[in-house]
Amino acid sequence: MHLHTLTILLVTSAVAFALLGPVPAMLERARWPSREPRAALILWQAIGLAGGVAVLAAAMSLALAPLHPSPLIAAGAFAGNLFAGDPTGGLGVAHFVLFLFALAMSARLAGVLPMTIWRTWQARHRHRDLVGLVSRPWPASRPGHGHVLDHPVAAVYCLPGRAVRGAPRVVFTTGALAQLDDTELSAVLAHEHAHLTERHDLVAMPFLAWVTAFPWFPGVRRARVSVAMLLELVADDRAATTADPAALASALARIGGSAGAATPDGALAITGAGVLLRVRRLLDPPPRSPRWRATAYLMAATLVMLPPSVMLPVW
């Protein structure tokens, strides 16, 4: 095998392997993301992007290696052979099968994202429609505005959307409203509006699509869970700029605690560690870290550049 092909293969497979396993595991355990959640989100996005590109690049360069040491030129030669009437594009059987495999992976990635967006959009639309029909009017004595569901379990959630086609909605159960005083209620509303304003649902979407497409990679599952958590931290931080952080903390503790009490068998989502961490973080905000922020951005930029740059024929 040509040395150049070998280098590309080594780099792309190493990046792919690292980004699907050990790197997400390390980032998930790291403590600095709680200090710099926005930078950590950017890093997760870079990991997702670079990981996907590296896997495909590794498979494609290995498949096309017999045609030319440089993958881009090899791809051109492959296309030329196909047009010239060679059904396998000048590849042997083994390499052609690998090429088909890489092609199927790309198609899966490309197809799952729009499908996930469509499904989520439909589920949200149905849910929003029904909320509009069964909700009670927001109590005039309470601050802010939202939709009220008559239910004893304390729950608060938001339905993102654009104002044009189904405005975003914040939904409270009567159980949640009863638990919160006015200051806490304003803090919760500020948190939910941070999600809606910054469209955190769009940030989470690609990670959901990756889990749907490749559920067997632990790194992909870790990415999704961590991203969801970081989005909560970002919304907490934003809410804390306009609302009382201690009120947001007590609201979190009340709602998280009472929802747990309502389901003693723990049948619901058991990610309470997140709630506890958020409460403590709001009460004692960890110091910001410009150094970690800069490192995260640098790592993100390097990751995104790495797989494409080794593919270039200039080497």
Place this chain on the structure above:
Amino acid sequence: MARLGELEHAIMDVLWASDSSMTARDVRDALSDRDLAATTILTVLSRLENKGLVTRDRSARAHRYRPTDARDVHVASLMRQALDSASNTDAALARFADAVTPEEAAALAGALDEAMRRRRAEGG
């Protein structure tokens, strides 16, 4: 859009508040302050029927409408969607706080006391 949704809400409220099924005329009388045309009521009722929220009885000349399910049933299904993190709708909405285990609830109770103490301290 917004007006139609609001009208659907109002008509469902009337149907849920009624003990028996209603004709379009009954619904219009219940909403007499809105001065709605009978055709508007019929249009909205058939939209609600398409959504599965309303069941139509065609045996009489004037069709009678009633809610397919009680309001509680719909609320319960919304809550299931909202609280079930494994469902497809998980991505559709963002929960404020997930449920916790009893041990974590105890730790949360401690954190809550701390938060309340600080709020009192800051509030003066």
